[in-house]
Amino acid sequence: MSFLSYLIKGISLGSVYSIIALGYTMVYGIAKMLNFAHGDVIMVGGFVIYTLMSLAGINPLISVLAAIVICTLLGVTIEGIAYRPLRKASSLAVLITAIGVSYFLQNVALLVYGSNPKSFTSVINVPALKLADGKLTITGETLVTIPLCIIIMVILNLFIKKSKVGRSMIAVSEDKDAAVLMGVNVNKTIAITFAIGSALAGVASALMFSTYPNLSSTSGAMPGIKAFVAAVFGGIGSIPGAMIGGVLLGIIQILSSAYISTQLADAIVFLILILVLLIKPTGIMGKKLHEKV
């Protein structure tokens, strides 16, 4: 029974990683850049909810919605101010800028909220489910997280596959010049991608801090890196890859901290990443496109 409960916990954490990894992978696919500030957007989302709910006493749902809106605006603003002027710069310059944005967000949070970690109150008010005579307990957070993440992924997939905006996103990610020739506004498409990724970061912040309530200026960094690993794991640029990579990563992390060592759990996660990349450099779902000439 304990294995099952760890597995469920792993899937729950993993689906949050998936949601975050989607932001990385979509932005990478379209703008060909790694947005290392993505994890810190989650942290900002956490502080927005904390401020509204715990400090101002506002209803949790409204607080979460506000966090999603603020994260979305933040993502679009970061893209517009920091990344757009560098569209033609070297990828190294963009990467350094992204790291700079990440530190900037962390330090602003440090300045405003201080260095003492805050205790985040769960936004989810669902009773835990006790199964098998109380031997298996599924927390309310898990009960909300897993279905919500599945719904988000289904909707996102449909949006990208079936909508005109989604098609233009695929077109830009594949061939910017050809997309421009079709009349696609590349800057607008990139901004939309950042908006979607950051909105997902807002959702992820509510789910993650409800389960792991330790909130400080750096608490977005580690999940951010893990989600980045998940995206690479699944094949960076691939949306189903990010989903699978995220869930697998969550399961691996929880199982290894349960059965091997809590301290080594993160090391094991990164070790597996290295192994996967050695065997299949493009990640699980990543594929090289063979274009006929």
Place this chain on the structure above:
Amino acid sequence: MLEVRNLQVYYGVIQALKDVSFTVNEGEVIALIGANGAGKTTILRTITGLISAKAGEVLYEGVNLQKIAPHKIVSLGIAHVPEGRHVFAQLTVYENLLMGAFTRKDKSEIEETLQSVYKRFPRLMERKNQLAGTLSGGEQQMLAMGRALMSRPKIMLMDEPSMGLSPILVGEIFDIIKSISESGTTVLLVEQNAKKALSIADRAYVLETGRIVLADDAKKLMNNESVKKAYLGE
């Protein structure tokens, strides 16, 4: 309809186009011929805004295209079929065609154009649900042309449509270009296959290292001794 005036384009310090001027009148088929690296592709990419010129003007129906955002050029009636097809490999044939109509709004009109493209290219109809990346080279060329037609262009810029195709397919592609022109679309054609290009063009310009060295009726150029020697292999 389209007038290029004294165009100067640089890649870094290398000058790719030197004072290039030419005109395309409505209804014409104009060929730009020349060797690899002469600047033919650069001209087309400058017209549709993918490259910016250092000096000179591109006037289309009196509008200076260089003052217009590149993604807005297609809605003025200019479609560009790029060298190497550049179809969207991860989208299906049908989705690629829809991308061609990206700037158009009216669904029933788009459907009408789609049917006319399928009629012109029955192969695309057969393969409409197939991913474009899995098509053969000839089919990809047809898709790239069909996709361009989806914007209902007044003028089509075609870059090396015959590249890498078998002689039979080359003939087929040129027949299609001819029929596109006959249905009222102006064509600006860039080709290394000078013989084929001159056979369907009204007028042609010969480019050498970024400069236009000859301009004449296509028929006259076909009989021009230096053109024969350099480009027609006679």
